[in-house]
Amino acid sequence: MTKKVLHVFGIMNRGGAELRTLSTLERMRKLGVEYEFLVLSGQKGVLDQEITKRGSKVHYCPLSLTFFFQFMSILKAGKYDVVHSHVSLVSGVILFISWLGGIKRRVAHFRSTHDVENPSALRRIRDKFLRRLLLTFSHYIAGVCEATLDAFWHFDWREDSRFRVIYNGFEQHNVVYQERFWHDYLGVSADNKIIINVSRMHEQKNHPRLIEIFCEYCQKNNDAVLVLIGKEDPEIKQQLQRIGALKNADERIFYLGEKAQVLPFMKHANMMLFPSKWEGLPGAVLEAASLGVPVLASDIPGVLEIAQQLDVVHYFPLVQSNQSWALQITQLLSQPLEHEVGRQTFKNSVFQLDHNVKQLYALYA
Structure with missing residues (x-):
């Protein structure tokens, strides 16, 4: 039985997270997992055409006053089994709405060790709220290395089975050496x-x-x-x-x-x-x-x-x-x-x- 996964990004440009996710598409398809993508900027990226050529879709859902209703509509129409969000702590909101939309498996993925260096009091309150949403509504919280999870989670996440370190994977290619x-x-x-x-x-x-x-x-x-x-x-x-x-x-x-x-x-x-x-x-x-x-x-x-x-x-x-x-x-x-x-x-x-x-x-x- 095919599983459908909706990956959430800001825009599908040639960034590390976007390329690494796209590199798994064909192998996942062989395992019965189909990918689609949703971009929160609402803008077309340089990878959109390649995604379409490879038989997948990109949904444009800009963060606006109507975002909630647009996102819920996409979730309902797509009948997804999994929502996999790659937008740092904001994934808390994405996965909360996904829960409201009846998505059975929800994953957040942290890709960087960098956050705001000197957050304001309001930013700290916001981040605390987003972390609470993630801990409540995600099934798994992944990081591309231990350091990414250390940077965002100020407790011993290693003792929590929901947290996973998933190193990015690369296919080894035989590139022919050319003397000139x-x-x-x-x-x-x-x-x-x-x-x-x-x-x-x-x-x-x-x-x-x-x-x-x-x-x-x-x-x-x-x-x-x-x-x-x-x-x-x-x-x-x-x-x-x-x-x-x-x-x-x-x-x-x-x-x-x-x-x-x-x-x-x-x-x-x-x-x-x-x-x-x-x-x-x-x-x-x-x-x-x-x-x-x-x-x-x-x-x-x-x-x-x-x-x-x-x-x-x-x-x-x-x-x-x-x-x-x-x-x-x-x-x-x-x-x-x-x-x-x-x-x-x-x-x-x-x-x-x-x-x-x-x-x-x-x-x-």
Whole structure:
């Protein structure tokens, strides 16, 4: 018997949570689970067309005065078995309405460790109310790593059977190595080492610090280029270009924008540099690790959990100087690349896609 799951997001853009959920669609379908998606912004996202092509639907239900009635109408028409909400504490409202709508299985999923740094008294009251709704109306509360649940739940959630850590899963792909990949794509010499970063331009991703660290590396080395892939923000990009020009390293920095397929770029990189300020479970780090590509990332909780299992992932404190970070890069680039060793370690880890699907199916079944 087919089960229908309604996933609730803000918008279906190319974010980690959205991509990871979509990556499980085909495997879930083979297990008799069908996905549909609902977006609270009411706006179309870049993944909507792909979702439609894969035989699923996107429902647009903006948060407005009529939201309750629109959402209830969608629930009634869809006859869903499960509502799976990915919108942090606001999932409390989503699951409460789902309960009113007769949904038999309700799941909340936490994807980030970041909340408001200095919440107002009103915000604290709101969050306390939303947590109470979640504890009352959810069957399961999942987190992409232990740190995401630690960040939002101020009690020993490990003793509560409703809480589950479900690491995002990734399929390992065999990307063919091309000797002239970067020469053909960017015109750079094969002698250059490639440092890559895959992330959208946002405060969270810490791009200014990324550029500063790379520029510091360039002060003593002229053997590498930095490649940035991800959705660009015009203001942030201008800031990055100013930093690069001031440090005389702008000709060694390449901005490639958003790419539908990032694995070929990762495959041909010597390392990934990832100094994010906060994350849940950083997908780009895991994608690089799945290919055996070394990663140097900030010592944020999600990265630490990955590094416990994957030797190719290295972490370093953000409080350390740019010079210290540059030295770490030098040491990492001096080590021989052993892609197959890293790939084998990933193959035996909990970050495999099949493991992720198995855990999610257990929530739905």
